[in-house]
Amino acid sequence: MLQRIQPAKKLPALPIAEAAYPAPFAPGLEYSPAARGTWNIVHTGMLLPESHQIYICAAGCLRGVVLTAAEMGDAYRRRFSALELREDDLYRTDHETFLIEGITDILRRLPRLPRAVLVFTACVHHFLGCNLRYVYQTLRERFPSVAFAECVMDPIRQTKSLTPEERERREIYRLLPSDREKNRHLVNLIGSNLALTAKSDIKELAHACGRELLDLTECHSYDDFLRMGEASENLYTNPFTHVAARDLLRRLGQDALFLPQVWRYEEICDALTQLAAFLGGSCPDLRPRIATCELALNALHGQIGAQPIAIDFTFTFLPMSLARLLISHGFHVTEIYADAIAREDEANFRWLQHHAPDILLYPTKHPAMRRKPRAQADGAPPLLALGQKAAYFTGTRYFLPAVEGGGHYGLEAISWLAAAMSRAALLPQDTEQIIRRKGWGGPSCLS
Structure with a gap:
């Protein structure tokens, strides 16, 4: 039954004291704000050296991934291909043959075969009952030197099954060989989009424990990546990596330690103590x-005083932890943009409800957010935004555009944050120009 969608009469903002855990806002029709700095499945797939990506879906869905690859520049665009499904293909086409022959044609046209191919099927293949097991078996027989990763671009089922990001990470790390002898001196950092800085607490502690840290973001060849199969343990900070970590434990026997992107001293000390014991x-x-x-x-604090601060979930996976750190040091956090609250952030969320009950919690996906005023009141102090979505929704020119912690972790991240906020509070930026670029910290041909 069709239902008329009425415009929301007011913005879906909540004082944090009234918000429910873990989902403060009801699910429904979703909106995507024009802040493009987060990484998507194309960016993540491009981290795998000597690989090629092939997407098979309708033109409407292809648009986003095609534009992502194009924006990354020629070197990356040449590692991207697509097969377009049209309406008559739904009832006239043998989809197994379409996939096999289409992918075969793409690979045979390349100057040389890639070491790995990330194949992204779509929701339509699930709806049509396509025999993907047969498809991949045939492709592996035709191209025995190529490793095929069975990825999906299926947001329709992501609330009931794996998200495309979770599936992609699992499939990439499934390419690691299971027959390599384990080296106790090697430990992997898996699932990240951004390389850790050289002075990150994780890197420094791993080296102090006599371990070499391997990271896909720092692999220069496919053989570098395969070496990750020799590690005895895995570390990860990105919550989209839980599924891949469990799969590696089952398949390669690599134990894993999740290090949430925490910001308070107590949390950081606990995480680093666990890491040291693990290593x-x-x-x-x-x-x-x-x-x-x-x-x-x-x-x-002496510089910015009571300047209002807004935080969003793209800046850090745990915005409540960051907000608690800042508020406990006298800063004036007024807004948080997050559609859900992570389990690791529940205690911080509860603390904020009690100690900072007037913070406004906004969703980022609710359609009514299109109508949120994006200009500050005349005479109001300029708001400092941590995250691109917070910058977009508030209209501020003073912001930090980093995503996923910017490659920082632990106490080093706090020192970086203080210096970066100091600069951002002084130097206005062209918000629209910065947030239109996809994949902050990654390659882009946009100036």
Whole structure:
């Protein structure tokens, strides 16, 4: 039955004290704001060296991934292909043959065969009952030197099954060989889009424990990637990686440690203590580094005082943790943009409900957010936004455009944050020009 969608009479914002955990907002029709800095499945797939991506779906769905590949520049665009499904294909086409022959034609036209091919089928193949097992078996027989990753671009089922991001990560790491001898000196960082900075707490502690840290974001060849199969353990900070980590434990026997992207000292110390024990080492005395963070935060507070701050979930996977850190140091957080609250952030969410009940919690996907005023009141102090969606919805020119923590973790992330917020509060930026670029921190041909 068709239902008329009435325009929302007011914005779906909630004082955080009134918000429900873990889903403050009812699901429904979704809106995508014009802040494009987050990474998508094309960006993530391009991290795999010497690989090629092939998408098979209708033109409407292809538009986004085609534009992503084009925006990444010629070197990446040449590693991308697509097969378009048209309406008459739904009832006239043998879809198994279409996939097999279409992918075969693409691969035979390339200058040389890639080491790996990430094939993205779509929701329509599920609806039509396409025999994908037969498709991949035939392709592997035709191209025995090519490793095929069975990815999907199927957002329709992502609330009931794996999201495309979760599936892609699992399929990429399923390409790691199972017959390699394990090296106790190697540990992987899996699932990240951005490389950790050299001074990240994770990198420094891994090296202090005598471990070499392998990361897909720093692999220069497919053989570099295959070496990750020799590691004995995996670390990960990206929550889209849970499924891949469990699969690697089952398939390769690689134990895993999830290090949530926490921001408070207590949380960071707990995470680093767990990491040291996991790697067979000991955690150093963190008090001198905490003192350095305190100096940086105090200096920042002296600079920006009560300047309003907005945070969104694309800046960090745990925005409640970050908000709690800032509020406990006297900063004025007024808005948080998040559609759901992660399990690792529940305690921080509850703390904010009690200690900062007037913070406004906004969704980012609700259609009514299209009508949110994106201009600040005359005479109001400029708002400082942490995250591109927060910058878009508030209309501010003072913001940090980083996504997923910007490659920082732990106490080093706090020192970086204080310095970056100090600069952002002083230097207005061209918001529209920055947030229109896809995949912050990745390659882009847009100036």
